[in-house]
Amino acid sequence: MEKRNVYLDYSATTPLKDEVLEAMMPYLKEKYGNPSSIYSKGIENKEAIKTSRLQISKLINSEKDEIYFTGSGSESDNWAIFGTASSLRCKHIITSNIEHHAVLNSLEHLESQGYEVTYLKVNEQGLINPDDLEKAIKDDTILVTIMMANNEIGTIQPIKKLARIAHDKGVLFHCDAVQALGNIPIDVNKLGVDMMSFSAHKLYGPKGIGALFIKDGVEIDNLIYGGAQENGKRAGTENVPSIVGFGKASALALSGLTEHIAHCLELRNYFADRLFEDVFDTHVNGTMLDRLPGNLNISFDFIEGEAILMMLDYMGISVSTGSACSSSSGSPSHVLSAIGVPESRTYGTIRFSIGDFTTKEDIDYVIDAIKDITKKLKELSPFK
Amino acid sequence: MEKRNVYLDYSATTPLKDEVLEAMMPYLKEKYGNPSSIYSKGIENKEAIKTSRLQISKLINSEKDEIYFTGSGSESDNWAIFGTASSLRCKHIITSNIEHHAVLNSLEHLESQGYEVTYLKVNEQGLINPDDLEKAIKDDTILVTIMMANNEIGTIQPIKKLARIAHDKGVLFHCDAVQALGNIPIDVNKLGVDMMSFSAHKLYGPKGIGALFIKDGVEIDNLIYGGAQENGKRAGTENVPSIVGFGKASALALSGLTEHIAHCLELRNYFADRLFEDVFDTHVNGTMLDRLPGNLNISFDFIEGEAILMMLDYMGISVSTGSACSSSSGSPSHVLSAIGVPESRTYGTIRFSIGDFTTKEDIDYVIDAIKDITKKLKELSPFK
C-alpha cells in the first residue's frame, strides 16, 4: 500500500481554494492601500470590501450591510454575546451544553460577572428539544445563543423553530454558524436569526477572518472600539486580502453548494458503510439524519484516540480526536458527555471530516489504515 | 513631467515586502493545518507561530512568551484597556489627548460605564509633560495608556519616564506603539512598560494581524474567550500565514533598522527643505526633534486638504489629509487641535509619510506637483 496524504479534518480548517488565493493575490501585492484612504489606492480597496460583503450576503440571503467583518469566528461569537450583554447588566442568557468554547467561555465570563446562564440539554442524538427553550425563557432573558451545526458531531439544530420561540418572547437570537456556512444552505431571513457567526477558514477561505451577521435594526455594543471601519462597529484597518478571499470563498460555496453536499454525503456514507463492515467495535456519535454532510464522529472501543490519530498521521492521514479537551480544563469532550457517551469511550473517539478535495481512493486508503491500526492497537490493549 | 506613482502614506499602511509575502506563501498553500491539531500538519504550523513570536520578541527585546497575537492594533489597544478595566470596576484611567481612536473610543465607552478618565494635554510641540502625569495619578488609578509615536504628527513621547512615574505609584502602563514598531528602536525592558500594542501592516507586514506584549506576571482579562490558543488568552484559530508574515517583517525590521531610519530621515529632511524653499504659506505641525523619521505633517494656508489630496492623487501621489475626522464625529483632527493648530488651518493639513521604497526622485516629483497644485488652488481660493 503506497503512502498517501489524506486530509480528513475539514472541520478543523480547510485549505485555501486556488481561486480564492488567486483573488487575494493582487491585494497581497500591488493593491495594498488602506481602505479608509480617499485616494484611488484606498477607494479600490473599499470597493473590494463591498464586493466581498455582497458575495457573503448572497450566500446567507442577507442585506450586504448586515455583514460585519471580524478577525475570527470566535470574535464573532464573543461580540454577539458581550455586545448584547454589556448594555443590560446581569440578566439571563440561554444556550446549549454542546456549544463551542467561544460561546461557552464567553458565557462563563459573564457568569463570573453576575449573569445567569441556562444550558439547554441535548438528547442522545445531539439535538435540542424546542420545548426546553420555551420553558427556559424568563422575564429577564436577553439572549438565546444556539449553534447551527456542532463542530464535533455535526448535528444540526432546528434553528428556525428555536429563533421563533425566542422572538415570540421578545428575546434576541444569536446562532454560531461557523461549521454550517458553506456546508448546508443558510437563509438568515427564513431562519429569522438576529445575529449569526461565520469564519472563512471553514469554507476554503483564509484563516483570521470572520464575520458577524447583524440584522438591520439590531443594536449591540462594540467589542472593538476605534476607527470608523465596518460602519463604526468594529475598529481596525481592514484585512483586505482576507476579506476578498472570504468573499470569493462564499461565491464559490454558493455556486457549488449542491455539488459540495452531494460529494460529501456520498463519500461520508461510503466511509461509514465500509467502516461498519470492516471494523468492529465502533459507534457513531450523534444522529445520522440532521448532520453536516462531511462529518463522521466515531468511538472505537478498547483503543485510545490519540494513539489512533498518531498512527494515522504516520500514514499520512490527518484527523482529529473527537474529544475536544483543552489543555487547561483537562476534562473530556463536553459534547460527547452531553449526548451520553460513556467517559471511557470518549477517549477512543475520532472525528473524520470530509471535504471537496476528498476522493474515494482517499477513503479506501483510510479504511485500510484503520483496519491495520485498530488491529495493532487492540493487540496492545489490556482490555479483553 | 512624466506621471509617477508615489506612495507617501506609509503611516496609513505599508506594502508587503517581497520577502514577507514569500515567507507567507507556503502557509497560504500547502501548509494549511490548524495549529491546534496534534498531527504533523498542525505541529509544523504551531512551530511556525513559535518562530514568529521569537522574531517579534527580538525586535522589542521581550521574552517570546510575552507576545500575544491579535487581529489588529486596535484589538491590542482594546484588549489592554478592557482587560485591565474589567477586573476592577469603575476606577480611574489616565491617557493623553492625542491618542488613536482605538484608545480614545475604548475609554469613552468605559466612561459611559462609570469609569473616570483623565486626558493629559500635550504642548505645542505635541509632547506630554511627565510632571502632568505625576499630578494626575490618584489612589484609584489603575492604568496609564500613552502612545509611543503619534500617527498624525509622528511625535514621540518620553515613554520610559512616563512608565517609571506610573510604576512608582503602582499603576500599570500600556503603550500604543503601532506607529513606532519598525520605525524607531523599542526595548520593552528598558522602557519598563507592562503592555504594548503593535500592528504588522505598519512595518511591511500583512493587514489584520496585531500583537499585544504583556509582561510576564501582568494579568489581564481576555477580550476574546474560547479555545486555548495564545496560551488561553486570545481565542480563535491562528492566522498562520499572517503571523508568519508579521514575524518575517519583524526580522527584516530588526536587521534593517539603522538603514531604515537613515533612509527615511534623509528623504524626510530633504522633502522638508525643498518644501519650505519652494512653497509658501506652509507650517510644520509638531516638533521636528522627537519625531518618527518618515513623518511630515504640513498645514497649507488658504487651501483645503482634500482638494490637495485629490489633485495629488490625480498625479499618482498618495497622501493623507492630516485631519483625522471620522465621518461619525464630523470634527477636525483632535491631534491638531491638541497642539493648538487653529481650526481653519487644520483643514489645509496633509500628512506625508515616507518609507523604505521612497526615492529622491519621488520626492522631487511630489514637490513639483505640490508647487503646481498650491498655485492652482490659491487661484481658486477666495482668501486674499
Add this chain to the structure above:
Amino acid sequence: MNMYNDTVMDHFMNPRNVGEMEDPDGIGIYGSPTCGDLMQIHLKIEDEVITDAKFKAYGCGSAIASSSMATTIIIGLSVEDALKLTNGEIVDKLEGLPEAKIHCSVLADMAIKKAIFDYAETNNKHYKALEGFDPYEMVQEEHVCICGKDEEK
C-alpha cells in the same frame, strides 16, 4: 478607481468660470473657513438674465466641482429660473457624488441664492423664491463639516 466620477473630476481639475468681477451685480459668500469650506460667487445680471458668473472656492473636490458646475448651469438662465436651482440638480448634472459628499453641493446652491439676494436688495427687486430667505439666519452648523476629511489611520 476614484472617489469621484469623471465629470466631477473634470470640473474639479478644470473648473469653469473661476475668478471675480470688477463690478458684479450680486455677490454671494457661503461657508466658513472654520468649517473647512467657503464659496464666493459673483453674478452679472442683465434684463433679469444671468449673463455671467464667476466663483472662487475653498473646499474639497466636490465643493469645487459643484461650484463650477453650478456656474455653467445658471449662466443664461433668468434670475427666477436660477433661483429654482437645487443642489440635487447640481449633483445630477455631475452624474452623482459620493453620499458623504452630497451636502458639499449645497454650498454652491446657497452662495448663488445669496448673490441673487444681494442683487435683489441693491436693486430693490422682489422674487417669490426669496421670500422668507434670510442669509444671516442660515445656520452653518446644519452644513456638517465633514467635507474632504479622510479617516484616521
Add this chain to the structure above:
Amino acid sequence: MNMYNDTVMDHFMNPRNVGEMEDPDGIGIYGSPTCGDLMQIHLKIEDEVITDAKFKAYGCGSAIASSSMATTIIIGLSVEDALKLTNGEIVDKLEGLPEAKIHCSVLADMAIKKAIFDYAETNNKHYKALEGFDPYEMVQEEHVCICGKDEEK
C-alpha cells in the same frame, strides 16, 4: 514535523515487549479507562533480577512509547535497581517528550512499581524503596487526564 521525536515514534509504532505472560511473577496495572489510559505490566523475576517484562497499554502515543521504553530498561536490572527507575529517566531515554506529555511517562513507572509490589507481597520480600508504597492509595486524579486530547476546532 511530528509532536514526538523519532525515538518516541519508533517505540510507539514498533513497541518492544508487547504481550502477557502465562505465569508472571508480578503484575502491575495502573491508570483507568475513565482517565483515558491504562497500563499493564507482567514481570518475570529470577534471583532478584528481572529477566523478562511484557506490557499492554491503552493510552496515547507517549504512554505506549514510555511503557515500551521502560520494559527495555528494566529487563536485566536487579529488582532494587528497577525500583530506582524514575519517569524522568524514561523521558531521557526517549530523548524527550512534549511538555504536556511528560506525565504520561508516570504510567509506566507506576505500573512497574505496582508489579514489583505484587511480586514482593506474594513472595514476602521487602524492598526499602517500597516502604510506604500503597498502590491503593495512589490518587488517580493527580495524573491529569490530558493525554492525547487535541484542542477544539
